[in-house]
Amino acid sequence: MKRRDLLKALAAIAPVTVAGRVWAAPATEARLLVVFLRGAYDAANVLVPISSDFYYNARPTLGIARPDAGNPNAALSLGADWGLHPALRDSILPLWGKREVAFIPFAGTGDDLTRSHFETQDTIELGQSVGGSRDYRSGFMSRLAAELTRAKPISFTEQLPLVFRGKAQIPNIGINSVGRPGVDDRQAQLIQSMYAHDSLASAVSEGFRVRDDVYKSISQEMMAANRGAVSPRGFELSARRIGRLMREQFNLGFVDVGGWDTHVNQGAATGYLADRLGELGRALAGFSEEIGPAGWRDTVVVVISEFGRTFRENGDRGTDHGHGSVYWVMGGGINGGRILGEQVKVSQASLFQNRDYPVLTDYRAMFAGLFQRMYGLDGTAVQRIFAGVHPAELGLV
C-alpha cells in the first residue's frame, strides 16, 4: 500500500511518465492477464500443423483431420499451414476472425531442458536465467508491477504463485470460493493490530483491503445467477469473475488452470483434451465479454504452459513431456489473426532431439517485447524484469 501511494504521488508530479501508457489510447490503462496452463498442454493438437504429413504419421489415433467443411471433427483452417482444434469453434475462432487472437508456435523455455513440470513452471514464473542460483522471492510479474506506475496486481489463485512473489505484497484470492465475510470490521481491526509488527502485516492488510471489494463484485453476479441466469462452472466461472474484477478494479492478473498432463487417452477431436479446451475457450471468450468492449480493447491475455508434449503419440494414446509449446495472445486491441514468431516446417528433421517441437521464441523475449510495447517501458526497465534478455519484436501490439 505504501509503495502504491508513493507511486501515485510520483505519477501526480509527472503525469507523462514512461510507464503506464497504453499503445492505442494513452489515457486509459493497459490490462494484462496471464493464464498458465499447468501440466503442459498438448499444443500440437490445438494449433494443428495441417500441412505436415509427418504430423498425421506421428499421430495415427490422436491426429486432428485436415480442414473439411463437411466434417465437424476436422481442424478449423487458420491458413495453409495451421488449423485450430474444433473444440474452439464457437469461442476462439470468432476472435480469430476479428483479429483478436494470435498464436506463437515454437515458444517456451530456451534453456530449461529438465522436462519436469515443476522445475519448468518455476523457471518460467521466476523468469530468471537457468543455471545460476534462483531467487524464489522474485517472480517476473512482481518485477513488472514494480516498474508500472498504476499497477493494480492480483493473483486469482488460492495460493500466491511464484510469478507474483516479490518485495511488494500482492493480494491473491481463490476466485471460485468467495463467500460473505464473517469476520466483521471490529475483528478485522483487532486482527490487523495483532499483526502490526509481524512479517505478515502487509499480507493481512492487503487481504482485508481487497476482500470486501471482491465480495461486492461477485455477490452482484451471484444475485444475477439467482434470478435464473445460467451460471457457468469451473474455469469458465473463474474467468468471468476475473473479467468483471479486471474491468472494475485490477489491471494486472494471473490465473492458472491444471489438468493438462495427458499421458493416457487424451482423445482427439473429442475426448478429454477436447473437453478441457472447450472449457478454456468458453472461459476466455467469457472473460472478453465480462470485461466489456472498452476494457477488452485495452487488455492483453497471454496463455502459456511450461512445455509442449512429445510430437509422436505414445503407446497409450497420449503424449509425454516435450519441449516447445504454442502460446496464445489475445485482446481487443492486438494485431491478431496471425501466427507469429520464428517458425520452421513441421517435419521429423525439425524436431528437437527427434522428439519435440523446438523452442524458437523464448518466453522471456516474448514477454519483454510485449511489455515494452504495452507499457512503453524503456530498455533498462525491461532489463530489471528479464536480465540479459533481448526483447522479441513480434508486432503484437
Place this chain on the structure above:
Amino acid sequence: MAADRLVNCQVVMMISGTLNASFRSMRTRCAFLALIAAIAGAADTHAGELNSQDLALLDRLTWGITASSAEHLRGVGSERWLAEQLHPAANATLPDAAKAQIEAMPDVHRFPFDIAVSFDQQAKSANQVADPDQKKAAQQVFQQAMNDRARQAAARTILRALYAPDQLRERMTWFWFNHFNVVQSKGNIRILVGDYVDRAIRPYALGKFRALLAATLRHPAMLRYLDNADNAVGHLNENYAREIMELHTMGVGSGYTQADVEALAKILTGLGIDLKPEDPKLKPELQSQLLREGAFEFNPARHDFSDKVFLGHPIKGRGLAEVDEALDIIVHHPATATHLSRQLATYFVSDNPPEALVQRMAQTFRTTDGDIAAVLGTMVHSPEFTASLKPGTKFKDPMHYVLSAVRLAYDDKVILNTAPIQGWLNRLGEGLFNHETPDGYAMTSPFWNGPGQMMVRFEIARQIGSGSAGLFKPDMPNAMEQPAYPLLQNALYFNGLRQALGPSTLAALDKAISPQDWNALFLSSPEFMH
C-alpha cells in the same frame, strides 16, 4: 492443588461461557486465580507448569498441542516422549469414540481387488438398466458411493490425525502421502485412496524407506495415478519412471538423464492392475513369472525383456527382479538420501533448512539403510532443530493449522463429523487427496501465507472459535447438533501458551467482547499461525 483450582475456574467459565455480559469480570477472576495457581505451583513442585520449549516441541512434531498431550509430555519428559513418538507401539490405539466411527465405514477392512471388483459390477448393472431415468438414477447412486469412499478415507485420516497417540506417525503419514501423492479425482482412485493411506503409507511411515517406496509401487492407486498400469513393452509410458526419480527419490537435477527415464520406464513395463478373476493367457515359458497380489499384477507378457543400462548400471533383462534391482540402485544413490533429508527438514525445521543438518540426516539415512525413524532422530536431536523451536520460526501449513485449532479447542472430546474440516482444508487449498499433480502440496510458508489465505484462515478461526461449527453434528439425516463450546482460555493457556504471546496479541485479546470472540482472535493470532 493448583491444577484443581484452575479446573474449577474452567467449569465456572464453561457454565457462564454463553453469557457474554458476565464474560469480562469472569475472565479477570480466572486470570487472577491462574496467577495464584502459578505462584502456588512455583512454590511447591512446579505442578501444572509447562515449559515453553516442550510446548513448541509438542506442536512441531504432532498435529497440535492439547491439554492432555502436554500433560503427558510433562509427565514422561521430552527424551522419553521422543522415543515413544519415534518408535511407537504397533498397536497404538485410538479412543473408542473415534475407532467406532472408523469401524462403521464400509470397505475399511476390504482390499482393493474386492473393492474395485464390486464397484465394477455395480457400474455394469447400473449400465444395464433399460429405463433411461432409472439408469441415470442407478449411475448416480454408483457415483455417490464412489465419492463417499473418498470422503470416508479423508474422515479416517482426520480422525487418526486428531486422536492417535502416535502423533508423529500420523504427521509422517501425511508427509509421505504428500510425497507419494495421488489424486482422488483420477479414474477410480476415490475408492482406493483409503487403502493406499492405511496399507501402503502408514505402516511404513517410520520404517525403512525402501519398503515404503516398494509398497507405493505395488499399490493400484499409484499404478493408476502415474499411468504405469498402461506402461507395456512397445507402448512405453514414462510418466511414473520420471516421477520416481524426480519426486519420490533422487530429486530433479541430481544427474539422471532422459535415457535413464526411458530405461526405468522399460524396467517398469508389465507392472499394473488386474481385476479379472482368471489369470492372463501366457506362453508356457512366461507363466512362472506371473505375479498377482490382490489388484497388483506383474504380467510378463507386457514386460520389456531387453537388457538396460540404468544410472550407469547394466541391468540384465529378466522380469520383475529388474525392478528390485533398480529400486536398490535408486535408494542407495547419494542424491536420494540428500533429497529426502532435505524434504523432511523443510517440513519439520525450516523453509530453508541448514545444509549441515541435511547432510547429517543424509549420513544417517545412508548408514541405517534408509531408516526413517533414525533420520528423524538425528533431526530432532540436532541443535538446528532446537534453535528452530523458538516462537515464530515455522509457519503452519493449512492441515497443521486446522487440526491444531480443533485439537486445542476440544482435546480428546471426539468430534462426530469431519466434513467441516474437509471443507476448511479445501478452502485453504490443501484438501485431502485433492492435489492434482504428483509433486504434492508445497511445504514452505510463502505458499500458505498470502493475503487471500490469511483471510480464509481468519474466517475459519471465527467458525472454530464460535461454537461447534458442525463438528458435533453426526453426518446423517435429521441429526441433532450436540452443543459444544470451545474454551481456549483455559489452564493450558494460562500455564503455558500465554507465555509465548507478544504484546500486540495480548492487547487485542484484552479487547475481546465474548469468549467466542476471544477464541477467534486467539486462533487468528500470528503466534497461533506459527
